[in-house]
Amino acid sequence: MAKNKTNETEVKVIDFIESYVDNDQKKADSHKLIELMSEWSGFEPKMWGPTIIGFGSYHYKYASGHEGDAPLIGFSPRKAQFSLYVYSQTDKSESLLKELGKFKMGKACIYFKKLSDINISIVEKLSAETIEYLNEHHECACRN
Template sequence: MAQLKTTETAISVADFINSYVDNEQKKADCFRLIELMTAWSGFEPKMWGPTIIGFGSYHYTYTSGHEGDAPLIGFSPRKASFSLYIYSPSEAQKHLLDSLGKFKMGKACIYVKKLSDINISTAEKICSATIAYLNEHHECACRA
């Protein structure tokens, strides 16, 4: 079986941001997202793989037998935009996207250029709903 690339690491989140992010506004947005996601999830930030900042974890198993661990919620400060890993595609969450603000939807994430483009209150609701969804459907650190 292939080795998973996105696993929790011991790399310092602050060191990663300070060395990887070259835009001061994006850097400030990173540290603000860390404050928000720590409060919303109840977990401290950890690096997952080389560029994802995650909060908490859950264990997944696919019907194919592939399994692993992933952060409950998280983000990555990509060059073009932030990748926000905060959404589980459930019917209950789809209506929240209407009030999120300016974003693009990917297969597994929401892309935003800057934090001021989105409604933080709506982002919090999406994160809370995602954590609840993962708690219901997976082995989850949020149960502790």
């Protein structure tokens, strides 16, 4: 069975941002997202793989037998645009996307250029919906 590429690492989040992000606006937006997502999730940021900043974790297992761990919520300040991991396939999340602002959607990933393009209060609601969904459907670090 294939090994997961995206695992929690020991790399310091701040070191990653300072060495990887070459745009001052993207650095500022990254620091703001870290502050907000730490508050929303109740978890400190950790690096997942080489470029994802994640908060908390959950364990998943597919019908195929493939299983692993992933962050509850997170983001990556990629070169072209941010990747935001705060989406779960629920009716509520789908409805919230209509108020998010300027973004593109991948399968389960939200892409945007800068924080000012999106509505932060909607990102907070999407994050809460995702954490709630993961708590109900997976073994989750968000359980008290």
